[in-house]
Amino acid sequence: MPRTGLLRLSMLASILVPVAASAETTIVVSSWAPPTHTINANVWPAWAGMVEKATGGRVRVKIEYGLAPPPAQFDIILDGAADATWMFHGYNPGRFVATQLVELPGNTAGAEAVSAAYWQVHERYLSAADEHRGVKLIGLTAHGPGHLHTREPVAALDEVEGLKIRVGGGVSSDIAERLGIIGVNVPAPQVYETVASGVADGVLMPMETKQSFRLAEVAPYTLELPGGFYNGSFAFIMNQDTFDSLSPEDQEALMSVSGIELSKLAGRAWEKADKEGVEFAIGEGNTFTLADEAVIAEFRDRTEDIRQTVIERIDGLGIDAGAALADLQALSAQPD
Missing domain, CATH: 3.40.190.170 (Bacterial extracellular solute-binding protein, family 7)
Structure with a gap:
């Protein structure tokens, strides 16, 4: 090969190698x-x-x-x-x-x-x-656990019947149905305007949304359940x-x-x-009510069939849902 050809190949190689290396x-x-x-x-x-x-x-x-x-x-x-x-x-x-x-x-x-x-x-x-x-x-x-955040105070489950509450779908929709809630289905970024405008009376969402979606401004009352209403x-x-x-x-x-x-x-x-959301909401003057034993028991009674319903849905996919749920609970409880 002529000397000029070798030189051109050498120059081309010197250009291509760095490009490949930095790709x-x-x-x-x-x-x-x-x-x-x-x-x-x-x-x-x-x-x-x-x-x-x-x-x-x-x-x-x-x-x-x-x-x-x-x-x-x-x-x-x-x-x-x-x-x-x-x-x-x-x-x-x-x-x-x-x-x-x-x-x-x-x-x-x-x-x-x-x-x-x-x-x-x-x-x-x-x-x-x-x-x-x-x-x-x-x-x-x-x-984290999803709790009930509302425009007006709620302390008992009979007080939520007939309320229009934003739900995200899935199990939260099943929960809403059992509690007599009218579900309002909107994505999370729309919850502020949905509650502020009165289209919904509240939301089922985790504590972090008090700050991230500004719920502290429009849904200042929270009813907490141990383990939440849903995840x-x-x-x-x-x-x-x-x-x-x-x-x-x-x-x-x-x-x-x-x-x-x-x-x-x-x-x-x-x-x-979630921790930051609670701290922010407290600073904004929000009120948190921890469900008492009577409310907890009533919630379990009114929603106890949902677990079996979900298990049956998943069993229908050819999966041992009972074993999967038992593993989920056991693994969740293990120390890190």
């Missing part, structure tokens, strides 16, 4: 809660740092807002309009059934323990339903093609900081946000 993938995360919400302010940034470190900087994460409304998050990941998101299962009625297991009320363990247990139980049992088919599941979490189920998902496009090394690295690790990270964030 990286940016995972675009679609998010839908306010930027100040704990998932956006704490969980995604922490996970992004973990992913970048685990992959040696080859994979980075960027959060974008407003790509789709909350109920459409699963579909935009399935369609490839974004690379990753977090989604609330209750926004997709009929689509997710096995995930209702973690939504049942009465689990008094913290959100971190429940979220870690949730991931393990999904891997052992619930994954058989393949309800997240088409996307890559990278984490699961349950928020909310969320998934962290990735577009399957995006995940598959990563090298095997980077896939392994990403999953090493996802799965149970991401689930626990989210659970810790929920717990911290």
Whole structure:
């Protein structure tokens, strides 16, 4: 080969090698809660740092807002309009059934323990339903106990009959029906205006929403139940093609900081946000009423069939729901 040809090849190689070495993938995360919400302010940034470190900087994460409304998050990941998101299962009625297991009320363990247990139980049992088919599941979490936040004081369950209460779907809708509540189905970002305008008399949501969705302003009265009225189920998902496009090394690295690790990270964030929500609401002059034994007993009586209903729904998917629930409770109770 002529000397000039060798020189050109050498120059071309010197250009291409650095480009290949610095090539990286940016995972675009679609998010839908306010930027100040704990998932956006704490969980995604922490996970992004973990992913970048685990992959040696080859994979980075960027959060974008407003790509789709909350109920459409699963579909935009399935369609490839974004690379990753977090989604609330209750926004997709009929689509997710096995995930209702973690939504049942009465689990008094913290959100971190429940979220870690949730991931393990999904891997052992619930994954058989393949309800997240088409996307890559990278984490699961349950928020803290959902309580009743209202415009006017409520201290007994007969006082909630006929009230219009925002519910998120899933088990919370079943609970509302048993309590004689008129369910108002709107995504979380719309709860403030829904309550402020009087379309709803209150909401069933965790304590963190006192601050994150400004409920302290419009729903200053809270009725607390030990273990809550329900728990909310969320998934962290990735577009399957995006995940598959990563090298095997980077896939392994990403999953090493996802799965149970991401689930626990989210659970810790929920717990911290709940505490901060209560502190904020107290500072705003909100009133908290802890349900007495009579209210607790009445709640159990009026909702006791829901557990069996959920178990039967999940059994219908070919899953031993009783064993899965027992494992969820046992794992949640284990010390870290």
